[in-house]
Amino acid sequence: MSRKCVRRVFGTAVGVLLATPLLAQQPPSTPAAALELYHVHVVKAAAGKLSDVIDAYSNGPAARPGDPQVAPVILRHREGGEWDLMVITPHGKDHTLSADTPPAEVQAFNQKIIPLSDWHGDTFAVGPPWESVQKAILPARGAQGTVYVVTDLRALTGHRQGLRQTLDRIGQQAPGRTALFAHVEGAPWNFLTITRYDSWADLGQQQTGQSSQQQDPSLDLRRDMAVHHDTVATYVGGGEARK
Numbered sequence: 001m002s003r004k005c006v007r008r009v010f011g012t013a014v015g016v017l018l019a020t021p022l023l024a025q026q027p028p029s030t031p032a033a034a035l036e037l038y039h040v041h042v043v044k045a046a047a048g049k050l051s052d053v054i055d056a057y058s059n060g061p062a063a064r065p066g067d068p069q070v071a072p073v074i075l076r077h078r079e080g081g082e083w084d085l086m087v088i089t090p091h092g093k094d095h096t097l098s099a100d101t102p103p104a105e106v107q108a109f110n111q112k113i114i115p116l117s118d119w120h121g122d123t124f125a126v127g128p129p130w131e132s133v134q135k136a137i138l139p140a141r142g143a144q145g146t147v148y149v150v151t152d153l154r155a156l157t158g159h160r161q162g163l164r165q166t167l168d169r170i171g172q173q174a175p176g177r178t179a180l181f182a183h184v185e186g187a188p189w190n191f192l193t194i195t196r197y198d199s200w201a202d203l204g205q206q207q208t209g210q211s212s213q214q215q216d217p218s219l220d221l222r223r224d225m226a227v228h229h230d231t232v233a234t235y236v237g238g239g240e241a242r243k
Contacts, residue, residue, distance in 0.1 A: 034129050037093065037125075037126055038091060038125050039089040039091060039122065039124055040088055040123045040124075042083035042120060043057075044083055044118045045085075045118065046115070049117070050084055052116050053084065054085065057072075057085060057236075058074065058236060058238075060109050071237075073235075075087075075236060076236050077232075078231075078232045078233055081150070087238075088194075092130075121186065123186025125181035126184055136179040137196050139235055144199060145200060147197045147200055147203045147234055148196055148197070148235070149197070151229065155226060162224035163191065163221070163225055166218075166224060168180070174206075178193060179194045181194075
């Protein structure tokens, strides 16, 4: 869903869809995951307005009504995709969209961001519990210059389960620092992975180590993947400070 204006998406019950997309791609022997719903929002700033867009999202209204303590995680594009910011908001087990007039602070945010942005996209996805996502993608204590590789992938027709299984194996190579999300509604990707590196040097070392492995599971992606996009991003803010 991409439009010329940007708005915060609050609240239609998509909880009924919550269990289906991710669980359907797990092998029968895999225990059911404790899934939660996420809103993945990407935005492209208007020319010369990136700093204003970053400031607007960093100081925007609470993205989850009734829970101002939940601050979305905001990542900034550095290399790769066309978006400038990715905003990831947890919505727990369900979410409701409403045609009611949004709160005054949300209306004010919308009016502020419209002239600052060229386009945006919204996708609902399912992923691990919020606590697990926080541990995986929030900067580690003492880390300077945390870097992320954000990858969206679309499977070949009939190959989603195979692609999911390969992504699970790849994630096991980066335990505790990779979050995997599965599409519910929105963008054409089937899966989104976010992997955290504690610095640019750490990113380089990890990538070098992976390329030297003879049994690199990422080579298996080509069997099941139709298309993918990689974006290197940095942390802007959001989530909770890691203790």
